[in-house]
Amino acid sequence: xxxxxxxxxxxxxxxxxxxxxxxxxxxxxxxxxxxxxxxxxxxxxxxxxxxxxxxxxxxxxxxxxxxxxxxxxxxxxxxxxxxxxxxxxxxxxxxxxxxxxxxxxxxxxxxxxxxxxxxxxxxxxxxxxxxxxxxxxxxxxxxxxxxxxxxxxxxxxxxxxxxxxxxxxxxxxxxxxxxxxxxxxxxxxxxxxxxxxxxxxxxxxxxxxxxxxxxxxxxxxxxxxxxxxxxxxxxxxxxxxxxxxxxxxxxxxxxxxxxxxxxxxxxxxxxxxxxxxxxxxxxxxxxxxxxxxxxxxxxxxxxxxxxxxxxxxxxxxxxxxxxxxxxxxxxxxxxxxxxxxxxxxxxxxxxxxxxxxxxxxxxxxxxxxxxxxxxxxxxxxxxxxxxxxxxxxxxxxxxxxxxxxxxxxxxxxxxxxxxxxxxxxxxxxxxxxxxxxxxxxxxxxxxxxxxxxxxxxxxxxxxxxxxxxxxxxxxx
Amino acid sequence: xxxxxxxxxxxxxxxxxxxxxxxxxxxxxxxxxxxxxxxxxxxxxxxxxxxxxxxxxxxxxxxxxxxxxxxxxxxxxxxxxxxxxxxxxxxxxxxxxxxxxxxxxxxxxxxxxxxxxxxxxxxxxxxxxxxxxxxxxxxxxxxxxxxxxxxxxxxxxxxxxxxxxxxxxxxxxxxxxxxxxxxxxxxxxxxxxxxxxxxxxxxxxxxxxxxxxxxxxxxxxxxxxxxxxxxxxxxxxxxxxxxxxxxxxxxxx
Numbered sequence: 001x002x003x004x005x006x007x008x009x010x011x012x013x014x015x016x017x018x019x020x021x022x023x024x025x026x027x028x029x030x031x032x033x034x035x036x037x038x039x040x041x042x043x044x045x046x047x048x049x050x051x052x053x054x055x056x057x058x059x060x061x062x063x064x065x066x067x068x069x070x071x072x073x074x075x076x077x078x079x080x081x082x083x084x085x086x087x088x089x090x091x092x093x094x095x096x097x098x099x100x101x102x103x104x105x106x107x108x109x110x111x112x113x114x115x116x117x118x119x120x121x122x123x124x125x126x127x128x129x130x131x132x133x134x135x136x137x138x139x140x141x142x143x144x145x146x147x148x149x150x151x152x153x154x155x156x157x158x159x160x161x162x163x164x165x166x167x168x169x170x171x172x173x174x175x176x177x178x179x180x181x182x183x184x185x186x187x188x189x190x191x192x193x194x195x196x197x198x199x200x201x202x203x204x205x206x207x208x209x210x211x212x213x214x215x216x217x218x219x220x221x222x223x224x225x226x227x228x229x230x231x232x233x234x235x236x237x238x239x240x241x242x243x244x245x246x247x248x249x250x251x252x253x254x255x256x257x258x259x260x261x262x263x264x265x266x267x268x269x270x271x272x273x274x275x276x277x278x279x280x281x282x283x284x285x286x287x288x289x290x291x292x293x294x295x296x297x298x299x300x301x302x303x304x305x306x307x308x309x310x311x312x313x314x315x316x317x318x319x320x321x322x323x324x325x326x327x328x329x330x331x332x333x334x335x336x337x338x339x340x341x342x343x344x345x346x347x348x349x350x351x352x353x354x355x356x357x358x359x360x361x362x363x364x365x366x367x368x369x370x371x372x373x374x375x376x377x378x379x380x381x382x383x384x385x386x387x388x389x390x391x392x393x394x395x396x397x398x399x400x401x402x403x404x405x406x407x408x409x410x411x412x413x414x415x416x417x418x419x420x421x422x423x424x425x426x427x428x429x430x431x432x433x434x435x436x437x438x439x440x441x442x443x444x445x446x447x448x449x450x451x452x453x454x455x456x457x458x459x460x461x462x463x464x465x466x467x468x469x470x471x472x473x474x475x476x
Numbered sequence: 477x478x479x480x481x482x483x484x485x486x487x488x489x490x491x492x493x494x495x496x497x498x499x500x501x502x503x504x505x506x507x508x509x510x511x512x513x514x515x516x517x518x519x520x521x522x523x524x525x526x527x528x529x530x531x532x533x534x535x536x537x538x539x540x541x542x543x544x545x546x547x548x549x550x551x552x553x554x555x556x557x558x559x560x561x562x563x564x565x566x567x568x569x570x571x572x573x574x575x576x577x578x579x580x581x582x583x584x585x586x587x588x589x590x591x592x593x594x595x596x597x598x599x600x601x602x603x604x605x606x607x608x609x610x611x612x613x614x615x616x617x618x619x620x621x622x623x624x625x626x627x628x629x630x631x632x633x634x635x636x637x638x639x640x641x642x643x644x645x646x647x648x649x650x651x652x653x654x655x656x657x658x659x660x661x662x663x664x665x666x667x668x669x670x671x672x673x674x675x676x677x678x679x680x681x682x683x684x685x686x687x688x689x690x691x692x693x694x695x696x697x698x699x700x701x702x703x704x705x706x707x708x709x710x711x712x713x714x715x716x717x718x719x720x721x722x723x724x725x726x727x728x729x
Contacts, residue, residue: 027613029657036480040613061611074477079563079657080613269713333612338699342480407481407508463477466563467485 005454030083033333034072035340036401036430039079039463047088049162049169049195055082056166056193056459064462065193067134070107071141072343073430074463077187079323081461086136089195092116094329100201101159106136106194111327113199115276123259124199125157126178129374131277131407136194141427142387144394146257146323147234149379153389155185156382157200165192165454173198178383183450186387188426190460206273207264209235209322212256212314219250219357223393226377229256235322236377241297241306242360242370242397250357252375253309260316269316277320281330288335293400298369336400341371342430343411345390345396347378348422355420356395359413363397366405372398385443388425396428407431414440426464437468444470477565479508480648482697484565486511486614488557490601491544491570493521495670496620496663499689500568505534507693512536513561515553516571544571544593550600566696567617569604569646571596572639575671575705576632587634596639597601599645602660614657618692619646623664623709627717630725650701665693665705667680681706 025042043066046052055063069076077083086107093103100122104113111131114124137143139161144153151157160173163184168194172181183293184191204428212233216222222238229236233256240252265273278373326332333341348355356375362372374396381389399406414436417424423440424432438444451471458471465471478484484716487504488495493516501512512534515521529536539560542553558564573593580586583621602617605651609615628636642661650660667673688705695703704710716724 027656030656037478038614040610072482078613079477080611082620086689339482340480373727401480407479467477 011323025082028083030066030069030077031340032071032073032075032077033069033334034401034430035333035338036344037076037463038153039074039083041078043085045085045088049089049164050192050459052084052086052164052195054242056160056164059459060463063459064465065106065136065255066188067107067137068132069132070133070137071464072428073426075141076137076468077463078461079463084193086134086193086195087137091196095120095122095201095214096154100203101198102201103196103198104135105196106133106134106139106243109133110135110138111277117201118204118207118274118276121204121274123204123319125200125202126151127320129324130327131324132327133322135197135199136189139185139194139197140187140189141425142382142384142389143427144376144378144389146237146376148376148389149230149236150234151379153185153382153387155182155384155387158185158197160198160202161194162196163192163454164195166457166459167454168265168453180450180454181388182382182384183447185384186426187384187447188386188464188470189462189463191454192460201309204259204431205277206260206265207319208260208265208269209257209275209319210260210264211315211317211322213309213315213404214254214256215251215306215309215311216254217251218248219252219360222250222252222375223353223356229254230377230379232256234258239305239309239361240373240375240395241302242363242373243295243302244306245361245364250360251306253306253388254387255322257317257322259319265316265467275318277318277324278328281328283330284332284334286331286334288337290337290339290402293336293369293371293402295369298371301371303407308312316393339401341398341400342397342406342410343398343415343426343428345425346413346417346422347392347394347425348417348420349390349392351392351419352422353393355416355422356393358416359397360414362409363399365443366403366409368399368406368409370397370399375387385447386426388423388427388440390421390423392422394425396425411436426468429464432468434467437470445462477563478616481507482590483507484509486513486561486564487568488513488515488561488564489568489570490515490553490557490598491568491572491620492525492538494570494572494620495517495597495685496665496668496688497568497570500618500692501525501683502532503689503693504566505529505532509566510535511561513564514538515540515542517541535656536608544573544597545589547592547596547600550597551604552602554601555606561617564608567609567615567616567698569589569602569605569617569619570619571598572672573602573635574632575634578618581634588633591638594635595641595645598642602646602649604651607659608657609653610656616696617646617660618696619643619660619662621646621662621664623666623704623713626664626713626717627724629727647701655664659699659701661692661695661700661703662728663695663703663707664686665706666709672682674714681709681712
């Protein structure tokens with residue numbers, strides 16, 4: 001399978017290599033999916049769970065695991081230290097025919113797990129907007145999907161994890177050492193290196209989704225509709241036109257869906273009831289000039305997108321088109337050019353729903369184009385101290401770096417989100433400040449206590465952790 | 477770490493009282509730089525700059541004093557600065573000494589001093605900085621050169637030729653660092669109104685420390701290897717550097 005990771009062309013020759021001396025691993029420039037702030041680390045590719053122990057016990061310049069590099073910011077890089085590329089931990093066990101429970105290696109992508117499962121009618125329990133996420137990454141970010149309002153986030157479907165820490169190997173789960181398990185869920189890899197996990201798959205009759213599409217002309221109508229479909233559909237998501245203003249502010253397209261039963265799939269589709277997602281993805285040539293993405297072109301794109309999706313109840317769509325539309329392009333992140341892009345995703349409770357339209361207005365006023373934005377409902381969150389979801393709303397915005405007002409506008413948003421008791425998603429973040437992070441994640445000290453227990457020397461760290469002071473005890 | 481907008485989190489200045497460095501750091505602090513460490517020759521003046529940066533909101537400390545004629549000591553100055561600062565995302569090399577007095581240029585001691593301060597000390601310091609950047613997995617240095625380094629002129633040939641050496645050295649060190657995550661930007665300002673040039677008649681296209689700082693910030697943003705300030709000097713010097721010597725030495729500059 002082709003590897004699609006956001007690793008910049010690996011410069012392992014000349015000066016880069018000479019500098020690391022005799023220590024093992026190639027020096028490689030690593031960035032997140034947003035391609036901002038790349039740094040160099042030595043990359044090791046352990047081929048067994050045991051092989052992660054040596055760097056964990058001996059590395060003094062820090063160590064962090066990396067999967068497929070789909071965190072947008074600096075979560076899976078560790079400047080000057082060691083990055084453990086987990087992709088060779090790729091075993092998939094037998095899926096229990098009764099319960100759907102399966103043991104998978106941390107480096108297995110959701111894409112591969114889904115393909116293997118689908119043959120026998122099993123689907124992944126939670127799917128983020130891309131299949132190109134590793135199991136380890138899905139746990140570290142406690143990823144959520146379009147079914148969060150009903151099924152919660154990924155770690156709720158994980159019954160045990162093998163976690164390698166500097167202090168030893170732990171088998172943890174919601175019953176076995178729940179404190180360490182939930183700290184690991186959403187802990188951004190800072191409690192240890194997950195080498196394998198036991199995941200419960202979901203039984204499906206087909207690879208097709210029955211989708212109700214509704215076009216809504218303003219944000220109120222869209223949000224009310226999203227609330228309404230919480231009860232009626234397992235999956236729901238809204239695409240928001242961030243260019244529309246005035247009375248059309250926040251107009252968008254709501255997709256509410258459920259897995260289609262075998263009996264609902266007819267015609268040619270019935271012949272390939274469990275059709276896997278397409279194997280091949282197109283590549284985008286990195287030639288889009290910087291000026292091509294501006295408020296005008298983005299507005300034109302949004303207008304076209306809005307119009308091509310009229311309301312349409314009960315149509316069938318393949319799960320790859322419903323869950324992972326952008327996976328059709330292998331490297332869509334390069335269209336934003338050398339400066340890269342940010343994703344800003346926040347969650348607030350129902351009482352602060354007005355923050356959604358206010359965010360759209362703020363970004364419009366600052367002339368910061370939003371290329372893609374997604375609005376979702378969250379159900380109850382996981383018990384993890386750093387797990388992102390809180391019940392209510394979550395809005396995710398793709399923002400090309402470039403508009404001069406972007407930095408201060410996002411800082412202002414941080415403050416609004418924090419004072420609303422909300423938070424920003426660490427898996428997407430590349431820019432949050434320490435003060436805002438601490439305000440948004442008030443249970444940080446619980447997390448740090450777990451870190452001190454399993455990693456007293458502070459070996460586990462990442463550029464994200466250093467930036468936000470995640471592992472440092474701020475009280476000392 | 478640089479933030480996604482290219483602003484370094486922590487900055488180390490070698491030659492912290494330089495007017496250009498001071499303007500540059502103030503700009504960076506306004507854009508989000510949090511930690512600044514200042515080193516230089518004159519403790520009292522460094523303290524003034526540090527206080528100014530603190531009032532701008534930075535966590536600024538005055539640190540080591542050093543003597544830039546002590547070339548052999550450059551590496552240990554850099555080592556101690558990194559030891560104290562921890563990770564440094566941007567290093568500004570702004571040590572320099574203008575010698576353009578005809579009398580001074582005939583004084584061997586002054587020639588030695590100019591070459592030490594304008595070339596040897598910064599070059600040795602940069603060599604050490606490069607090692608630190610390699611081992612911390614990235615970072616950037618800004619080296620203050622001058623347009624006079626591109627084509628040295630008779631009026632300040634001691635200064636100009638020392639800076640020419642530094643300019644070549646820094647640009648080639650940048651090439652040597654390819655693939656390490658680290659890099660160097662060379663800044664070539666024209667005549668800058670600053671304490672270094674007080675009392676000298678300004679030639680055409682003179683500029684200010686603030687304007688140079690703005691050009692550097694924008695150059696860093698786009699990843700420039702060389703920043704000319706003002707930018708049109710690049711074109712002018714593309715012509716001037718090709719000028720035959722007979723014409724060059726007759727130019728009124």
